[in-house]
Amino acid sequence: MVSTESLEIRNSDDIVLVRQAVRKKSVALGFGLVDQTKVVTASSELARNTLDYGGGGTVQLETVENGARSGLRITFEDQGPGIPDIELALTDGYTTGNGMGLGLSGAKRLSHEFELWSKPGQGTRVSILRWK
């Protein structure tokens, strides 16, 4: 059983909505409290990145099943300027804005799987997955 949900990220109010949607989905999947907190926090980081650096975008929540285990995959996509140096972007503390530079690396640490695709001028897609 795979269910998908999509949301738009256009302003900072939407970040709150993304958190709530991720919380709801992870609760429905039976995630423990700490796992819920981790996946919601990671989503908050990435949603903010999408807004601040991507100029807004979309997020897709997808339940994933692999045999006995189930998980939640969350994919953020924007048509923004893209990330010129991915490796640099993934180092802690690196930021081109006012942030603490933890968005990408932090979200990666909080997730079981992490995928990043970005091309300058073409946008960015970040996907995280957390198993139950």
Place this chain on the structure above:
Amino acid sequence: MDRIPILKMGEFLLVTIQVDMHDRLALSLQDDLTSQIVKYQTHGVLIDISALEIVDSFIGRMLASIASMAHLLDAETVVVGMQPAVAITLVELGLPMRGIRTALDVEKGMMALRGAISQAGQNGGSSGIH
């Protein structure tokens, strides 16, 4: 929910954050708090986050800003009531949270503030927190 209320609790100010904050709210909190610190000439601020189920780097940044601003205004800050799941996640996230004093609850927070303030007095105006 327009603004987060700031209560005067004896010699200190108490801020209880109960909602999922968006940017405007965070900014207005910082504004309100700084003006209240000056208005009451208070030397201690307690921020109760026991109702916060999520603390991301944005909130962390806000708390750090508040602590810095308060310090400039000669007030110390203590963040109280962090939930275990939040603490575990923050450690994993790698948020430094340096320079932010924490305590288990409001009561212990007040004790910590009194200690910090008297120490600041002894050090001639600097609490020695980096």
Place this chain on the structure above:
Amino acid sequence: MASSGLSGVFEKREQEITEQWVEQQQSTGRKLTPAERENTNRQSREFVRSLKGALKQNHSEDISGLEWNGVRDFLTDFSARRAKDGYTPTETASFIFSLKQPVFSALRTEAGSDAAALAAQVSHATTILDKLGLLTAEAFQKSREEVILRQQKELLELSTPVVRLWENILALPLIGTLDSARTQVVMQNLLEAIVETRSDYAIIDITGVPVVDTLVAQHLLKTVAAARLMGADCLISGIRPQIAQTIIHLGVDLSEVTTKATLADAFDVALRRSGHRVVRQDAVIGNAAR
């Protein structure tokens, strides 16, 4: 021709098959209580009806389609309950396999002298029942695994008690091997206990932990960091010489953590830090008398 034949036989001889099957089940296996017997009868009737329905809609040997959803769900549910009630895998799978005899004898009666038709129908029936039997066995297995997992989790929670040493000092004596899963549960329990008891100090004692590897050391450090974030202080005690060496060789940085060789030493530190002093009664009395 053969496929609709099987379906047709079920249509015509549903009752007969069910009765014979129930009899077959009761004659093999162990003695059932009246309640269990009634249960089995009901389940058998339900199953045959369900099977009949599926066969009518789908004449192939493929049981994965939508038409077979009811049958598959029934068996999954059936196996889960059997697993929970303590039946063996054989007893559970026999539910299906014991259906063969009644079905074959019904087929034989219907086919009469048409040997070719009979052979084809028996083959069809065998394939279907074998597949269903395997499905039952797998569902049973999966159910057992889920039970074991749940029991492991409960055992985990029971085996890591948090002890209150003083009004604001907790101790967590860890015993046995620590794996990633267990350590995380332990972390959570300790941090929650800190909140509940409003303790300023927590001592994690690893005297009873034989091996400390990088992962365990990292988890311990994370626990200490999390406790600090919450406003409590965490100490680690019970670091044996070998463990001390391992930790240094692993390059894990414990410089920010207060570590003591014994729980008693750590307790002493916590007491002093919280402004307590332990004094002998008679020394006080002795002084007062003077």
